[in-house]
Amino acid sequence: MLRTINVAAVTGYEARASARSRRRRAPLGRRLRAHGTGYLFILGAAICFALFSWYPMVREVIMSFQKTNFAGNTAWVGLENYRHIFADPSFWAAWRMSALFTLFALVLGYLVPFLTAVVLNELRHARAYFRLLVYLPVMMPPVAAAFLWRWFYRADGSGLFNQTLSALQLPSVQWLQSSHALAVLCLVIFSTWANMGSSVLIYLAALQGVPGELYEASEIDGAGVLKRIWHVTVPQMRLILSLMLMLQVVSTMQVFLEPYVITGGANGTTSVVYQIYDYAFSFNNYGDASALGIVLLLVLMGFAAVYLKLARPVEEV
Amino acid sequence: MFCLTTVVFALVFLFPLYWMFAGGLKSPQEIIQIPPTLLPSHPHPGNYSTAWSEADMGRLLWNTTFYAGGALAFQLVFDVGAAYAFSKLRPALGGVILFGMMATLMIPTSVLALPTYLTANSLPFVHWSLLNTPWVIWLPSVASNAFSIVLLKRFFDSIPAELLAAASIDGAGPLRALWSVVLPMSRPILGVVSIFAVVNVWKDFLWPLLVLTNTADQTINIGLFQLSVGLPENILIAALAIASIPTIVFFLIFQRNIMSGLTAGSLKG
Numbered sequence: 001m002l003r004t005i006n007v008a009a010v011t012g013y014e015a016r017a018s019a020r021s022r023r024r025r026a027p028l029g030r031r032l033r034a035h036g037t038g039y040l041f042i043l044g045a046a047i048c049f050a051l052f053s054w055y056p057m058v059r060e061v062i063m064s065f066q067k068t069n070f071a072g073n074t075a076w077v078g079l080e081n082y083r084h085i086f087a088d089p090s091f092w093a094a095w096r097m098s099a100l101f102t103l104f105a106l107v108l109g110y111l112v113p114f115l116t117a118v119v120l121n122e123l124r125h126a127r128a129y130f131r132l133l134v135y136l137p138v139m140m141p142p143v144a145a146a147f148l149w150r151w152f153y154r155a156d157g158s159g160l161f162n163q164t165l166s167a168l169q170l171p172s173v174q175w176l177q178s179s180h181a182l183a184v185l186c187l188v189i190f191s192t193w194a195n196m197g198s199s200v201l202i203y204l205a206a207l208q209g210v211p212g213e214l215y216e217a218s219e220i221d222g223a224g225v226l227k228r229i230w231h232v233t234v235p236q237m238r239l240i241l242s243l244m245l246m247l248q249v250v251s252t253m254q255v256f257l258e259p260y261v262i263t264g265g266a267n268g269t270t271s272v273v274y275q276i277y278d279y280a281f282s283f284n285n286y287g288d289a290s291a292l293g294i295v296l297l298l299v300l301m302g303f304a305a306v307y308l309k310l311a312r313p314v315e316e317v
Numbered sequence: 318m319f320c321l322t323t324v325v326f327a328l329v330f331l332f333p334l335y336w337m338f339a340g341g342l343k344s345p346q347e348i349i350q351i352p353p354t355l356l357p358s359h360p361h362p363g364n365y366s367t368a369w370s371e372a373d374m375g376r377l378l379w380n381t382t383f384y385a386g387g388a389l390a391f392q393l394v395f396d397v398g399a400a401y402a403f404s405k406l407r408p409a410l411g412g413v414i415l416f417g418m419m420a421t422l423m424i425p426t427s428v429l430a431l432p433t434y435l436t437a438n439s440l441p442f443v444h445w446s447l448l449n450t451p452w453v454i455w456l457p458s459v460a461s462n463a464f465s466i467v468l469l470k471r472f473f474d475s476i477p478a479e480l481l482a483a484a485s486i487d488g489a490g491p492l493r494a495l496w497s498v499v500l501p502m503s504r505p506i507l508g509v510v511s512i513f514a515v516v517n518v519w520k521d522f523l524w525p526l527l528v529l530t531n532t533a534d535q536t537i538n539i540g541l542f543q544l545s546v547g548l549p550e551n552i553l554i555a556a557l558a559i560a561s562i563p564t565i566v567f568f569l570i571f572q573r574n575i576m577s578g579l580t581a582g583s584l585k586g
Contacts, residue, residue, distance in 0.1 A: 037491050038408025044391075045399035045466065046414060048459035053421045055441065056432035063432060119322060130322065132572060133330040139568040142520050143538040144557040147545060148337050151554065158349035158550065160336060167352045193329070201576060254427045257522045261542060273427040273523070280431045281527075293428040300425055 064290035081291035085279075091292065093268055094275035097184065098253050101271065104188040105252040110245060113196040117203030118229055131204065135197035142194065146261040149190040153262070180268045187258040187269065199244060203237070210236040246307040250300055272296055334561075341365060341555030348551045361551075368555035371548065376533070377540035378563060384536060385518040387451055388458040392514045393507065395459050400469035401495050405481060415470070418463045426461055427523060433457060434527045449531040458518060465510040472506040473499060509578040519564065 064081055066074045085091045120130050137145055152160040153175040162172040176183045214232045223231065234241070256273040263269045270278065272292065280289035340348055341364050342357040368374065402408060403415045437447045437457065447453040476499060484494040500507070518536075525536045532543065537560050545553055568575060 035408040038402045038406035041398040041402035044395035052457040052460035059432040139564045140561045144560045
């Protein structure tokens with residue numbers, strides 16, 4: 001991930017700087033006072049992180065090995081929670097749903113913003129207005145956008161899509177109710193519409209950095225539009241493309257709002273995070289919820305590790 | 318090419334919004350009519366005022382603004398302070414604390430939702446519950462935006478140490494140097510961090526769903542979600558339109574700043 005690269009870069013800088021300052025030592029009293037002021041500046045943020053990030057992380061790990069009964073007493077149960085969720089059919093159904101969502105989002109949510117940015121970049125005028133249009137859905141409150149699309153997907157005559165189909169004399173479609181795959185696809189289409197604005201913006205900014213001479217050279221060599229994109233644009237944007245791929249997989253694996261608001265988990269659309277929510281707040285089973293959270297964390301970290309391994313050679317170019 | 322792009326873009330991005338605003342003007346019969354009417358035949362502007370009062374949109378919008386403003390203030394004060402200390406004051410073990418903060422970027426917020434909820438419900442040692450208070454949005458928002466600290470620190474790193482040394486010779490303490498030297502130079506990055514802070518509160522769903530159970534305290538997302546059950550279709554659509562207006566208008570006014578800020582932030586990150 002982009003952010004993890006920073007971790008290494010910034011801490012490396014940090015280490016060099018502290019080594020430099022260690023060579024010239026100020027008197028102890030002044031040093032202590034300076035450190036004190038430094039800590040005072042960090043204090044507010046550090047308290048927030050300790051309470052709402054570091055402590056919950058530790059607690060998540062501990063809770064995944066515990067069982068809490070109705071009286072609120074906890075008991076150590078070892079790997080029992082993990083065994084329990086692995087035996088739960090809804091655990092596997094949730095992973096299948098999240099994986100299918102991620103897969104569809106790779107085809108749609110990843111390709112469409114990139115192609116949109118490429119097309120917009122080819123336009124000579126009014127580019128700013130199109131950029132504005134693509135970004136409009138991002139500015140809607142997500143629940144408002146989701147309800148709007150739930151209305152569009154309505155199976156009876158009041159949904160926009162079925163109204164369009166019937167105006168074209170075509171049979172209506174049960175968008176969210178018929179097949180599981182179609183329902184997931186509908187959620188992905190909505191998600192792409194609602195979120196693609198920010199990706200398009202980033203791609204457009206990156207496209208500005210592709211040197212124009214490369215396009216001129218390829219044009220002289222007689223390359224068509226498609227060849228130009230494939231042989232010039234894609235290689236030039238390799239780094240940003242792979243970064244966005246990684247960020248997208250990590251965020252789509254955590255899909256929650258779309259199934260929760262649009263389908264309510266019906267037709268097998270309960271995602272992994274939805275399942276965590278169900279374990280925790282529908283069944284009050286904090287142990288199972290924490291165990292599933294840890295599994296999700298490990299899977300996502302696995303993705304990040306694979307990405308870092310693949311991205312390293314690209315970085316050094 | 319140009320005409321095709323125009324038509325496709327208008328159809329995909331403008332038409333759904335138009336359909337929402339038009340749908341909010343239709344009567345209950347007209348909204349389910351086949352074939353649908355492109356223009357509302359007998360506009361009912363009353364739907365919008367019904368939605369405003371029935372769904373209590375004014376309160377929801379005000380709540381969200383209040384939470385976003387508070388989160389912005391807390392993040393600016395705490396993040397700027399921390400980043401300044403990490404970059405310029407460099408207390409012992411500052412690097413370790415910074416690493417601890419940046420490590421949270423690797424942990425998905427959805428995984429931490431449950432233990433964070435339990436912690437906010439009963440703080441360690443004091444056992445206060447922050448649920449349904451503004452603090453439950455404000456304080457965790459600092460912890461969930463470690464990225465802002467990274468952005469600020471990297472920007473502060475680029476400010477030459479000589480400037481601060483000069484301020485110190487003139488007798489300015491660390492706070493005065495931050496206020497009079499560092500902050501005036503950091504306006505662009507402060508803008509980026511502010512946008513992130515406000516947008517995150519405005520778009521967040523899972524966290525406020527867990528911690529704002531009280532109808533009077535909910536954000537626009539949670540309020541819409543809870544109210545959707547009891548409202549007739551056309552009133553709900555009008556409510557969605559009202560909920561979308563403030564951010565869209567805000568965006569249209571400040572679009573230049575927002576877009577340049579967002580791309581700068583994401584590329585640098």
